[in-house]
Amino acid sequence: MTFVLAMVWRELRATWHRFLFFFPMCCCRCRWHYRYSVACAKRADCVGLRGSQPKSRGVYLRTDQPWAQETRDAVLSRLGGIADVSLTETVDTVTMARVVADDAGRTKVVEVRAVQEAFPFYGRFALESGREYSSLLLEQRGALGLGPEVLTQLELSVGDRIAIGNSEFTIRDVIVAEPGRQLGGFSFGPRVLVAYDDLNQTGLLDLAIRAERQILLKGSRGIYHLCCRFTAGGSSRNLCELGSYRRTENRIERHLGRAEDYLSLIGFVVLIIGGIGVWSVTRVFVQQRLRSVAVMKCLGATTERILASMFQVPCWV
Structure with missing residues (x-):
């Protein structure tokens, strides 16, 4: 050895x-x-x-055309048989924002998102001031900028006014975190959050611009299969896309x-x-x-x- x-x-x-x-x-x-x-x-x-959170049950119907009345009626009739179902609408579009107090007419391409009072269904906004988000911040033509880069690029501060379309909005606060924002999404510019009815008063939706309209649904797991049957049996005027907020997370996974x-x-x-x-x-x-x-x-x-x-x-x- x-x-x-x-x-x-x-x-x-x-x-x-x-x-x-x-x-x-x-x-x-x-x-x-x-x-x-x-x-x-x-x-x-x-x-x-993230996918195990209740947000995974949230689905949406999306279209680039104005919602037809028969489509709204069909959605409401299909959802009538499901308990604990909530519905809200949003509109996303890209337009120009102008600083009101600037004599030089400084403008910037922005993404405008119009939301109703029930938004968001899941999660919550985190504001730079630390206060809780409320739809009251958007009343009387109020606006929220998404991210500090909005104020930096437009050279604004909280309380200043910007013009979007035919209306003027007052910056009430800055959003630090937005629920439901898809990861890695492409952005044309800084985002501005306004009230749903105020966007209709700007006159932008009357023009031939590209606007993405969504009907957000919150409910039980059966709501997704019901929406699948709805989109599969729709007519030519009911051209809409069905999606879920887990789509991006599943793609990353x-x-x-x-x-x-x-x-x-x-x-x-x-x-x-x-x-x-x-x-x-x-x-x-x-x-x-x-x-x-x-x-x-x-x-x-x-x-x-x-x-x-x-x-x-x-x-x-």
Whole structure:
């Protein structure tokens, strides 16, 4: 046994430089794979946690055209048989906002969102002033800017007035966090929140502009399947899209899962290549030791000791 250990120590001292670069690279790859897997798992848990909130039951009907009266009647008639169902409407459009107090007529492209009193169904707004959000802030042509960048880009402060269409609005506060905002959504500019009826008075909806109208629904899980049947059996005047607020979160979760699968595939390929490398190094090592084996046989070493000493080195490696 002493002879075998002595030979193993001798061979390891002679070949350690061959593995000086191989082992650190394997360690780095394993560490990177582990850290990325943990990060993907944490993000997936975060997305799953968001999806487990009651907001996952909220669905919406969306269209780019004004709602036909028959569509409203059909929605209300279908929802009449479901208990604890709430409904509210929003309108999103892109237009120009002008600073009233600016003689130079400074303007900026903004996204205007008009909401009713019941909005939002889930979550709540976080205002920069710290007070609770209320629909009273939007009364008498009040407006809320989404994010401090609104005031920065327009060079405004709370209390200043901006003109949108034919109406003037007063900035009442700044929204720090908005519920229901989809992650990674494209934005044409800063967002401004106004009352639903005030947007109708601006005259923007009378023009041929692109406005996204939504009917937000809050209720039990069966409401989604009911809306599916409603959109599937609609007429040509009832062209609307059915969606859920889990759509973006599910997309992110799928992308994370796909990235983790690709990473596992790459790790498997690297493992195969590493195994081929170890086999190649071991084969070269054995070929280089053929003369040493012949010398030890001439000196009287038994086959068992020679095999033990030769195979111990790859096992230790």
